[in-house]
Amino acid sequence: MLSQSTMRRSTHRILAQSPQYQVCRRLRSTKSHYHDAALGPTIRPPVEVSSMARLPTRFLLRSLVLTSLMTSKMFLRPALALMSVLSTSKSALLNPDRNIALNKLLRWTVYNHFCAGANKKEVSRTVADVKKIGYQGVILGYSREIVLDHNEQVSGDGSGATQYSKKCYEMVDEWKNGTLETLQMVGPGDFLAVKLTGAGPISVDAMMARQPMPEVMAKAVDDICIATEKQGSRLWLDAEQQILQKGLDDWAIEIMRKHNKHETPIVYNTIQGYLKGSKANLDHHLTLASQEGWTLGIKLVRGAYIEHETRSLIHDTQQDTDRSYDLIADTMLSRRMPADNRDLPFPKAALFLATHNAASATKAIATHQNRLLASQPTIMLECGQIQGMADELSCELVSNYERALAESSAANLTVPKAYKCMTWGSVAECMGYLHRRAVENRGAVERTQHMVNALRHELWRRITG
Ligand SMILES: Cc1cc2nc3c(=O)[nH]c(=O)nc-3n(C[C@H](O)[C@H](O)[C@H](O)COP(=O)(O)OP(=O)(O)OC[C@H]3O[C@@H](n4cnc5c(N)ncnc54)[C@H](O)[C@@H]3O)c2cc1C
Incomplete structure (x- = not known):
């Protein structure tokens, strides 16, 4: 944290170069999508430099x-x-x-x-290019989605219990090896994006039935978490559709409980702000982390499955989703425990803001920065966008980080690191992912x-x- 005197001296300078100013300066000229960005009253324009340069x-x-x-x-x-x-x-x-x-x-x-590419060579080149642009790190996920012929999925043993075929167990191994291979393509400080459903029916069925993680999965996940920590990286668990998400949340909590022992989390779970139950879900995570003493890592998204979900589970309007997203970010950054557990201490925690929405990014960064400048407690904040999307926001975030770094030491920084999130796999393997990106662009x-x-x-x- 900044010392009081350093803060006073540099407050104006930092604000003038701050993300809320930088982002809002650009956003002021745009319409409703950004209209509610929080601007400080004393902010003055810095020298005009295009962050997209x-x-x-x-x-x-x-x-x-x-x-x-x-x-x-x-x-x-x-x-x-x-x-x-x-x-x-x-x-x-x-x-x-x-x-x-x-x-x-x-x-x-x-x-x-x-x-990002179809093999290690291509991916390494893309990761190097992205870091050359100035991003502080990358998040890399493997796009392969496993499809299994239903006939070879299960066989009965007469007892009524599901017996999975050898092929199903091999899928868990393939998934683990693919995930570990992905880990080798990123470096210390980077994130690994993990899709637990990628492990196939053993994982999907148990998750859907909200059962404990099957032993073969628990072992694979343990190996992945240990390798990630050893490399100095972190990982996040991608959020899925609601039919899977309750089971996935249970597993994520179990994994965080086991592996998030230090100040900075190794494992982050994803909360989808578009769900009406998302704030209650955050409160549940906060309460357990506080009671049990583990570190909570949250990646906050709005949610990508609106077209496939039970609509009543999702906020009625985009504005409600926006409010929900901003409230969750604010709750974490302001370290507020749920009303019925106010007496519990706020747990060690970190927030990753995964969004292309500049107004939400601006608000959260402003809250974080204002708290640091006022010596109020907050938590670690980082931001990221998907490769090929919202580059204007990403570039602003990178520029602000670089400017702040030039002004201050890394330990005293009040602006978040900026990441680019990418997916690798052959062209065919990435088609589902590309289709989702196109759908997202249609809606934005x-x-x-x-x-x-x-x-x-x-x-x-x-x-x-
Ligand atoms: C780095 C990164 C990682 C991601 N990982 C995941 C993940 O693991 N799981 C996942 O589900 N998504 C994930 N997403 C996608 C994310 O959930 C959003 O779909 C996407 O980012 C668009 O939301 P936005 O915050 O960028 O803002 P905007 O583009 O401003 O908001 C669009 C979003 O608002 C919501 N919305 C739109 N219309 C309505 C409406 N009528 N009523 C209610 N809500 C509405 C929807 O969630 C829609 O996606 C990720 C995004 C990023 C940037």
Whole structure:
């Protein structure tokens, strides 16, 4: 934390260079999506520097072309239909890993923009490129989604208990090895994104039935957590649809209880702010962490499955989701225990803000920074966006971090680190993931248009010198 005198001397300077100013300065000129960003009254403009100047030109051009296309309904509608077919088709002709022409077409367009690569060499290059841009770290996940023929899934032993085939157990091994391989592609300080459903039916069935983690899964997860800690990395558990999420939360708590022993968590669970029950879920996590003495790691998202969920579980409007998201971030950053457990101490905790929404990022960063500057207790905050999305926000966050670092020592920083989240796998393996990204862009037209404007502005700046 900052000492009082350092804080007073540098308060104005830090605020002028602060994310809330930097982000809000840009956001003031945009419409409703950002209208409620919190601005401090004494903030003055710093020297004008384009934070997107850090993007390589080839990256900028590809991003501009693709993002522009995504704002066009005429393009997006057939593109979505095509991606949906490609992500589910069993035809060799429509399999991008078998059809070379299709593979090349997808690579030149969406794959290279949204995915990290198909093998260690490609992924390492992408990770190095991203870090060269200035991100403080990456989050890497393996996209492979396991599909099993139902006939080879289970066999009965006459007792009524489910007996899984050898193939099901091999899937858990394959998943563990794929996850450990992914870990080797990131470095200390980076995150591993773990999808527990990727381990196949042994995992999915138990999660859905809200049973304890099967032994074979518990052993695999233990090995992954131990390797992650040994490497100096961290991991997060991706959130799923509600049919799985209650079981997944139980497992996540069990894993955090076992592995989050130090100040900084090794394991983060994901909370989806669009759920009406998300605040109560956070309170449950906080209470258990406090009572049992482990460190709580939370990655906060809005939620990606609105089109496939029971709608009544999700907040009625986007505004309600926004409020819920901001409340959860504020509860953690302000270290507020639930009303019925106020007497319990706030546990050791950390928050990862996973969002493309600049207003939410701005609010949370402002709260965090104001608390640090006022010497009020808070928790570690980090931010991240998905590769190929919201680059204007990501670049602002990176620039603010770099400016703050130039002004202060790393230990005294009041701005969060910025990460880029990426997925790797062959083109065919990534089709489901790419389809989800396209669906997300369809639902965020205003933000996508904002990104196009920022990219155009940066291109024009380069052309005109
Ligand atoms: C680094 C990272 C990791 C992620 N990991 C996961 C994950 O593990 N699991 C997961 O589910 N998602 C994950 N997501 C996706 C995330 O949940 C959102 O879908 C996505 O980020 C868009 O939300 P946003 O916060 O960026 O803000 P915005 O784009 O401003 O908000 C869009 C979101 O608001 C909500 N919303 C939209 N319309 C309505 C409505 N009418 N009523 C109620 N709510 C509405 C939806 O959640 C929608 O996705 C991740 C995102 C990031 C950046």
